[in-house]
Amino acid sequence: MAQMLMSAERAPLDGLLRSQRSQLSAQKEAYGQIKGKLQALQMAIKELTSGTGLSSQSVGFSAEGYASATVKAGAANADYQLYVKQLAQSDQYSLALDENWTVPTQGVLDITLDGQTLSLDLSTLDSASGLTGLRDAINQATDNSGVQASLVRADGQTHLMLTGSKTGASQAMTINLGGGNGEAAFTELQTAIGNKTQLASAQDAVIELGGAGGLQLSSTTNTFDGQIDGLNLTVSKAHAQDEFGNYTDAPLGLSVATDQAAIEESLKGIVDAYNALVGEVQKHTQSKEGSSAALSGDSMARGLLGRLRGTLSNPPDGVSLAELGIKTDRYGKLSLDTAAMARLQESRPGALEDAFTGAGGLLTRLEADTKPYLDRNGTLVQRDRSLQSGLDRIADRQEALDSRMNKVYQRYLGQFTRMQTLAQQMQQTMSMF
Numbered sequence: 001m002a003q004m005l006m007s008a009e010r011a012p013l014d015g016l017l018r019s020q021r022s023q024l025s026a027q028k029e030a031y032g033q034i035k036g037k038l039q040a041l042q043m044a045i046k047e048l049t050s051g052t053g054l055s056s057q058s059v060g061f062s063a064e065g066y067a068s069a070t071v072k073a074g075a076a077n078a079d080y081q082l083y084v085k086q087l088a089q090s091d092q093y094s095l096a097l098d099e100n101w102t103v104p105t106q107g108v109l110d111i112t113l114d115g116q117t118l119s120l121d122l123s124t125l126d127s128a129s130g131l132t133g134l135r136d137a138i139n140q141a142t143d144n145s146g147v148q149a150s151l152v153r154a155d156g157q158t159h160l161m162l163t164g165s166k167t168g169a170s171q172a173m174t175i176n177l178g179g180g181n182g183e184a185a186f187t188e189l190q191t192a193i194g195n196k197t198q199l200a201s202a203q204d205a206v207i208e209l210g211g212a213g214g215l216q217l218s219s220t221t222n223t224f225d226g227q228i229d230g231l232n233l234t235v236s237k238a239h240a241q242d243e244f245g246n247y248t249d250a251p252l253g254l255s256v257a258t259d260q261a262a263i264e265e266s267l268k269g270i271v272d273a274y275n276a277l278v279g280e281v282q283k284h285t286q287s288k289e290g291s292s293a294a295l296s297g298d299s300m301a302r303g304l305l306g307r308l309r310g311t312l313s314n315p316p317d318g319v320s321l322a323e324l325g326i327k328t329d330r331y332g333k334l335s336l337d338t339a340a341m342a343r344l345q346e347s348r349p350g351a352l353e354d355a356f357t358g359a360g361g362l363l364t365r366l367e368a369d370t371k372p373y374l375d376r377n378g379t380l381v382q383r384d385r386s387l388q389s390g391l392d393r394i395a396d397r398q399e400a401l402d403s404r405m406n407k408v409y410q411r412y413l414g415q416f417t418r419m420q421t422l423a424q425q426m427q428q429t430m431s432m433f
Contacts, residue, residue, distance in 0.1 A: 021394050026294035028387040030284035034301060035373075035380045037277040042370040044273040045363050048266045054353040056262035059231070062253030067235045071256060075230025081211050081251040084235045088205035088222045090164035091173040095192040096157045103127045103134055104186035111138070112174045113164050116145035127185075131158050138162075147173070160192070164202060168220030171202040205235055211251045231256065258345060263352070264338050267325075270363070274308070275333045281305050282331075300383060304373060305332070311365045316355050319344075324355055324362075 048054065057077065059069040066084055091113075105127060109120040118141050125133050131151055138149040146165035151158055164171045175193050180186035204218040209228070217227050224233040233254075240248045284295040285302055295301050309332060315321050321328075325341030328334055344352055356363045373379045 021391065021398075023294075024387050024390045024394070027298070028384060028391070030294040031301075031380060031383055031387070034277070034280050034284065034304075035384075037273070037280045038304070038370055038373060038380070041270070041273040041277050042367060042374060044270045045367045045370075048270060049357045049363055049367065054263055054266065054356055056259040056266070057256055058259040058262070060255045060257070062250075066237050066239070066252050067233055067254070069231055069233045069254065072226075072230045072232060075256055077257050079256075080209060080228070080254040082214070082254060083208045083212060083247055083251050084238045085206040085208055085216075085241075086203060086238050087235060088167035088220060089200045089203050090167045090171055091202040092161065092163040092198070092200040093173065093175065094152070094197040094199055095160040095162070095175075095189075096195070096197075097131060097160060097188060097192050099153070099156075099158045100130070101158075101188055102130055102185050104180060104183055104189065106183070107180040107186050107189070108178055109134075109189075110174075110176045110178070111147050111162065112176075113147055114145050114166060114171055116143070118144050118147055122186075131160060135160065146171075161199075163200075166220075167202070167205075167222070169202055169204045170220065173202070207233075207235060212247050260338075260342060260345065263345075264336065264341065267341075267356075268336055271326075271334045271336055277308075278305060278332050300379065307369050308366060311369055312362065315362055316358070316360055319351060319355050324352065 055073070057071040057075055059071055061067060061069075103125045104122050107122040109122060111118045111120075118138065120137055120141060122134075125137055129136075135149040135151055138144065138147060148163045148165055150161045150163070152161055153159070162173065162175065164173050175196065177186075177190050177193055180190065204220055205222045205224070206216060206218050207224065209215040209217060217224060219225075219227070222235050224231075224235070226232070239252070242248055281301045281304065284293050285298070287293045287296045312321065312326070312328070312334075315324060322337070323340060323344055325337040325339075325344065326334055327337055341352065355361055358364070371378070375381070
C-alpha cells in the first residue's frame with residue numbers, strides 16, 4: 001500500500017521529467033548530427049581550397065615505360081616531344097681477386113668520390129678476414145662519402161664491387177693503393193686495381209626537348225624538377241639509338257592538360273556534403289503528421305541554412321551560379337551541371353577557380369560562414385553546452401525527487417506499520433472477552 005501511494009504521488013513528476021529529458025536529448029542528438037554534417041562540409045571545402053582543387057591538371061604520355069611526371073602549381077597546359085638520351089648513373093668498378101686472398105699487413109687504400117677521400121689503413125684490418133673484412137671496413141668507414149662495397153662470385157674469382165651511391169657526371173670515382181711493402185697480397189690488390197673493370201660510368205640524365213637535336217636538358221639524377229616550368233619529370237628508360245647515335249623510335253609525347261574529371265570530383269564532394277547538411281537540418285526541423293521534429297521550433301538550424309543559401313545566391317560579379325555549373329532544386333539541394341562547367345573552363349580559363357576560391361569566392365565565403373558555428377566557442381558548441389546543462393539539471397531534479405519520494409515512502413510505510421500494529425493490539429484485546 002505504501003508503495004502504491006508513493007508511486008501515485010510521483011507519477012506526474014516522473015512523467016514531466018521524462019518528457020523534458022527526452023526533448024532535450026533529442027535536441028542534443030539532432031544538433032550533434034547537424035554539427036557532424038557541417039564539419040564534413042567545412043573539411044570538403046578546406047581540402048579543395050588548400051590543394052590544386054579547381055586547377056587540377058593531368059599528365060599523359062604517348063608511350064609507357066620511359067617517364068612519369070607530376071604537375072605543380074603554375075604549370076601551363078602544353079604538349080611536348082622529347083627523347084630520353086641517357087639515364088643518370090653512378091660509377092661502378094669490379095676488382096677481381098682470388099677467393100682466398102688475405103688483407104696485406106701494410107698499405108693504404110684511397111677511394112675518392114664527390115671530392116672526399118676514404119683512406120683505409122690496411123694494417124688495422126685482420127689479415128685473415130680477407131675480402132669480407134675489406135668490404136665491411138669500406139662500408140663502415142667513418143670517412144666514407146658514399147662508396148658501397150659488395151662481393152660477387154663468378155668464374156672462380158671473387159669480385160669486389162665498388163659503387164657510388166650518387167648519380168651524375170660529377171660523381172666519378174678514383175681508386176689508389178700505396179704504402180705497401182711488396183708482399184704478395186699487396187701486389188695482388190694493386191694488380192686488381194690496375195685491371196679494374198668499369199661496369200657503369202658516372203653520368204647525368206639527358207633529355208632532348210623538341211625531338212632529336214632539340215633543347216638538351218641534363219640532371220644529376222633521373223628527375224628533372226622545375227626545368228620544365230611546373231613539371232616534375234622522372235625518366236626511367238632511354239630511347240634506343242643505332243651505332244651512329246640516331247634514335248630508332250618516335251619521340252615521347254608529353255601532354256599537360258586540365259583534369260576536368262578531378263575538378264568535377266572535387267566539387268561533387270562539396271555538393272554532396274552540402275546536400276547531406278540540408279537533408280539533416282530538414283529532418284530535424286520539419287515535423288511530420290503525428291510527430292513533432294526535435295528542432296521544429298528552433299530557429300538556429302534554419303538560420304544556418306539561410307546563411308549558407310544567402311552566400312550561394314550571391315556569386316561573384318561577372319558570373320552566375322548556372323554558369324559555374326551549380327543548379328538548385330526546390331528543396332534547396334545542389335547538383336552539378338558538368339557541361340556548363342566545361343564551357344566556362346574553355347571560354348574563360350581561370351574563371352571557375354576565381355569564382356570559387358579567389359578573394360570573395362563562393363567557397364571562401366562558405367567556409368567563413370561555417371566558422372561561427374564550429375569554432376571552439378561557436379554557436380553549436382554553446383548550444384550543446386546549454387542542452388547538456390539542461391540535462392544535468394533534470395538529473396539533479398530526478399535525484400532530488402528520488403530522495404524525497406523515498407522519504408514519502410518511509411512515512412507511508414511507518415504509518416501503515418503503526419496502523420497494523422494497532423489493529424493487532426485491538427484484535428488481541430477483543431479476543432480476551
